[in-house]
Amino acid sequence: MALRIDTHLLTGDLFGREVVFDPCDNKDSGPYAAGLPDTVVIHFTAGPTLASAVNTFKNPDVEASAHLIIDRDGTVVQMVDFGRIAWHAGTSRWQERSGLNRYAIGIELVNAGELTPSGDSYLAWFGRRYEEADVIRAIHRNQTEPSYWHTYTAEQIEACFEICRVLKGHYPIQTILGHEEIAPERKIDPGPAFPLERLRDRVLTGRHADAEPTDEQEAPAANATVTASLLNVRSQPSGSASLAGDPIEKGTRVELVERSGVWQKVRICREGWVHSDYLQTETPVG
Structure with missing residues (x-):
């Protein structure tokens, strides 16, 4: 990956694909005030494809826009330059601020969002079906019962x-938020399938909890605690592998058995592979 920002446009490539600039004209509120933007807001598109998201933002009858869209293969399209206020947050509040558009860059990820079980698959609101390998069962931070969510790809994340x-590195970014946090009564994106806490740790604090240990790093802890509301267990270290029993509930302590990239084999009363984004490791005692 080799990215940079030049005159408020993202340039370079990700996964061998160049960033595309495809502006949605007349879909911004002019330049930010001095010292802004200082926040990033993460969204999902709640739609099937990159093309559908681009077309929605280019539709003159739709009063919405975002700075970037990230497709499921990692392709990136920029639609508003970073120096101008896009229309992605809507009615929103965070701490003492309201109207987060004035402060934040908006990033959309192509994702169907919340799904409904239908036979042996899962149905999106727009009619597309998704297989079990592309779905997690989890409790949203603004909800009390588990439901089903379209997963994000490793390339998107x-x-x-x-x-x-x-x-x-280019703007004074101090805060990264989900749309669900700034508009909790009406929005659920990016949802529990997206590792929002991990993103904040990685970018804002510089922690790289998913990095392979080196001689200078402490070895992985022997135990960890599940941080996701419900964490799927896979038969192999892959998001497309079959499920290995019921999900693990938040707060469950697990023993770390083996590592494969961002996946950890864990043991409770059974073994299976889980994604490292949803584990908080513990320092061994003694």
């Missing part, structure tokens, strides 16, 4: 992390 890192 890594692209988002890298873009946020580049943004922080």
Whole structure:
């Protein structure tokens, strides 16, 4: 990956694909005030494809826009330059601020969002079906019962992390938020399938909890605690692998058995592979 920002445009490539600039004209509120933007807001598109998201933002009857869209293969399209206020947050509040558009860059990830079980698959609001390998069961931070969510791809997550890192190096970014946090009564994106806490740790604090240990780093802890509301267990270290039993509940302590990239084999009363984004490791005692 080799990205940079030049005159408020993201340039370079991710996964061998150049960033595309495809502006949605007349979909901004002019330049930011001095010292801004200092925030990034993460969204999902709640739609099937990159093309559908681009077309929505280019539709003159739709009063919405975003700075970036990240497709499921890591392709990135920029639609508003970073020096101008896009229309992605809507009615929103965070701490003493309201109207987060004036402060924040908006990043959309192509994702169907919340899904409904339908037979042996899962149905999006727009009619597309998704297989179990592309779905997690989890409790949203603004809800009380578990439901089903379209997963993000590794390419999307890594692209988002890298873009946020580049943004922080160019603008005074101090805060990364989900749309669900600034508009909790009406929005649920990016949802529990997106590792929002991990993104904040990586970009804002510089922690790289998913990095492979080196001689200078402490070896992985022997135990960890599940941080996701419900964490899927896979039969192999892959998001497309079959499920290995019921999900693990938040707060469950697990023993770390083996590592494969960002995946950890864990043991409770069974073994299976889980994604490292949803584990908080513990320092061994003694």
